[in-house]
Amino acid sequence: MDVPATFTHVYGQMTAGSYCYIGPQGIVHGTVLTVLNAGRRYLGLQDLAGKVFVTSGLGGMSGAQAKAAVIVGCIGVIAEVDGAALMKRHRQGWLMEVTDSLDHCIERLREARKTKEVLSLGYHGNVVDLWERLVHELDTTGELLVDLGSDQTSCHSPFNGGYYPVQLSFAEARSLMASDPTAFKGLVQESLRRHVSAINRLAREHFFFWDYGNAFLLEAQRAGADVGKPGANRTEFRYPSYVQHIMGDIFSQGFGPFRWVCTSGDPQDLVVTDRLAMSVLEEIVAGGVTPAVKLQYEDNIRWIREAAKHQLVVGSQARILYSDQKGRVAIAMAFNQAIARGELKAPVVLSRDHHDVSGTDSPFRETSNIYDGSAFCADMAVQNFVGDAFRGATWVALHNGGGVGWLLTVKTRHRSRGSSRAHAGLPGHLTSAPLISSMVPPQRQMHPELDPADAGGSATVPAPEGEVINGGFGLVLDGTEDAERKARRVLSWDVANGVARRCWSGSPMAYEVICQTMREDSSVAVTLPHTVADECVLQALQQ
Numbered sequence: 001m002d003v004p005a006t007f008t009h010v011y012g013q014m015t016a017g018s019y020c021y022i023g024p025q026g027i028v029h030g031t032v033l034t035v036l037n038a039g040r041r042y043l044g045l046q047d048l049a050g051k052v053f054v055t056s057g058l059g060g061m062s063g064a065q066a067k068a069a070v071i072v073g074c075i076g077v078i079a080e081v082d083g084a085a086l087m088k089r090h091r092q093g094w095l096m097e098v099t100d101s102l103d104h105c106i107e108r109l110r111e112a113r114k115t116k117e118v119l120s121l122g123y124h125g126n127v128v129d130l131w132e133r134l135v136h137e138l139d140t141t142g143e144l145l146v147d148l149g150s151d152q153t154s155c156h157s158p159f160n161g162g163y164y165p166v167q168l169s170f171a172e173a174r175s176l177m178a179s180d181p182t183a184f185k186g187l188v189q190e191s192l193r194r195h196v197s198a199i200n201r202l203a204r205e206h207f208f209f210w211d212y213g214n215a216f217l218l219e220a221q222r223a224g225a226d227v228g229k230p231g232a233n234r235t236e237f238r239y240p241s242y243v244q245h246i247m248g249d250i251f252s253q254g255f256g257p258f259r260w261v262c263t264s265g266d267p268q269d270l271v272v273t274d275r276l277a278m279s280v281l282e283e284i285v286a287g288g289v290t291p292a293v294k295l296q297y298e299d300n301i302r303w304i305r306e307a308a309k310h311q312l313v314v315g316s317q318a319r320i321l322y323s324d325q326k327g328r329v330a331i332a333m334a335f336n337q338a339i340a341r342g343e344l345k346a347p348v349v350l351s352r353d354h355h356d357v358s359g360t361d362s363p364f365r366e367t368s369n370i371y372d373g374s375a376f377c378a379d380m381a382v383q384n385f386v387g388d389a390f391r392g393a394t395w396v397a398l399h400n401g402g403g404v405g406w407l408l409t410v411k412t413r414h415r416s417r418g419s420s421r422a423h424a425g426l427p428g429h430l431t432s433a434p435l436i437s438s439m440v441p442p443q444r445q446m447h448p449e450l451d452p453a454d455a456g457g458s459a460t461v462p463a464p465e466g467e468v469i470n471g472g473f474g475l476v477l478d479g480t481e482d483a484e485r486k487a488r489r490v491l492s493w494d495v496a497n498g499v500a501r502r503c504w505s506g507s508p509m510a511y512e513v514i515c516q517t518m519r520e521d522s523s524v525a526v527t528l529p530h531t532v533a534d535e536c537v538l539q540a541l542q543q
């Protein structure tokens with residue numbers, strides 16, 4: 001690597017943050033794992049047949065919930081106020097049935113529970129009506145019709161159409177939002193209080209709810225809903241964030257969303273990479289891993305089989321799966337060798353969703369289970385951004401995200417042999433550095449110095465703003481030894497950095513994992529924390 005070659009910025013999100021948007025596949029995958037792990041954690045079940053998952057939202061990301069329920073094999077009931085969004089998912093085949101009648105919805109739900117039918121049912125209406133009806137059923141018949149629940153309305157932006165209040169129809173809401181934003185906000189907040197009150201009633205029974213990374217609990221709290229956790233501070237809620245409870249242990253083990261794009265654009269290349277990745281994971285399991293790690297690998301082997309069957313590719317021939325450091329490096333090596341042998345027609349780009357063990361600092365989501373105060377720092381994202389760049393990533397990205405913010409990308413230039421071959425094979429969207437000015441948010445208008453064009457190509461990197469910071473990378477595998485060396489170094493750093501941080505913040509699982517990683521990989525050296533009992537500290541201070 002020599003000098004930073006290009007700066008560019010676009011409107012940043014999680015998945016597209018490092019020029020690697022792979023369509024809805026990532027969120028389907030994440031939702032499958034979340035629901036599977038929620039079933040294990042809350043219901044003690046491996047098989048979710050006949051169990052009911054109720055949620056809302058069939059939009060861009062939330063639409064994945066319908067498909068995930070089917071892949072997992074449970075009954076998914078998803079409320080959506082927008083008929084167009086609902087029908088899109090129905091036409092696409094992700095929703096098996098739709099209804100706008102609550103009576104019919106409850107009838108179908110009862111039937112499917114009895115016969116353990118796999119079902120994704122879209123309810124065209126407000127999710128608060130659905131939750132209140134489930135409470136009514138419980139109170140009048142004693143029957144709890146739901147086992148697991150969440151929410152994926154766009155609560156990160158609740159007053160501009162992200163959350164529709166139950167008191168109004170969809171059309172009325174859209175009109176009031178524009179004509180009287182203050183009245184609209186009041187209705188949204190009242191609706192959120194009703195929403196939480198229904199969930200609280202159900203949660204007194206054997207029902208489990210989690211926050212799905214959409215700021216639902218945060219906004220409900222701001223609205224005065226009863227979401228507080230007795231005896232805890234204001235940043236802790238009575239319901240867990242899915243990261244905190246369901247995915248937290250996965251991140252501490254170093255598992256996270258690793259992904260690749262076959263730059264040939266040939267579906268056959270994707271079939272080859274799927275086969276290679278699957279056999280790599282199977283070999284690692286056969287070589288002996290802990291029961292917890294085995295479970296993760298097995299879920300992902302199942303995912304690769306199912307993903308191919310459910311035709312989740314949209315656009316780029318890409319795949320995502322969860323893996324730890326060992327698996328990611330082994331998969332990268334297998335791909336690079338297959339490219340060298342000519343089994344794959346063109347280079348493969350490695351990347352990851354930023355919703356990962358290391359890439360994101362987000363105090364109400366990815367880092368919500370880090371209780372030492374560093375949840376509010378940007379350590380992991382910045383360290384990954386810088387560390388990945390120095391270890392040979394083809395490009396790196398630092399941006400805020402999770403629905404808001406801007407992104408600044410630094411593309412690095414390589415002198416190594418073979419890199420020109422790699423770049424020659426890349427599709428336009430992976431090599432160009434577009435300045436998408438229409439998507440640049442208002443901060444830039446207030447801070448024109450943030451525009452790299454104005455900076456005259458200077459190497460000043462402005463710091464991102466916002467509550468959530470993401471760091472990501474792209475790495476081209478072209479079959480050369482140089483690519484192999486870089487992949488080892490980047491992937492090891494990229495995963496170990498986050499595990500080490502979780503270890504320092506007190507996670508016993510992360511401590512075990514980082515010790516194991518150091519035993520297996522002599523290039524990883526992490527300073528280990530020493531746990532000290534509070535009494536010892538107090539004693540020392542008194543002396």
Ligand SMILES: NC(=O)c1ccc[n+]([C@@H]2O[C@H](COP(=O)([O-])OP(=O)(O)OC[C@H]3O[C@@H](n4cnc5c(N)ncnc54)[C@H](O)[C@@H]3O)[C@@H](O)[C@H]2O)c1
Nearest residue numbers: 057059060061062080081082126127153154163164213214
């Ligand atoms: N868990 C994750 O990993 C993850 C990933 C991406 C996005 N998110 C978050 O999830 C949320 C949803 O993302 P999206 O891309 O699907 O947004 P979206 O706006 O496309 O979809 C949300 C849908 O919710 C519907 N809705 C709003 N209020 C409703 C109500 N009261 N009842 C029924 N339906 C209602 C809207 O009509 C809309 O179609 C966002 O806040 C986003 O930041 C989470």
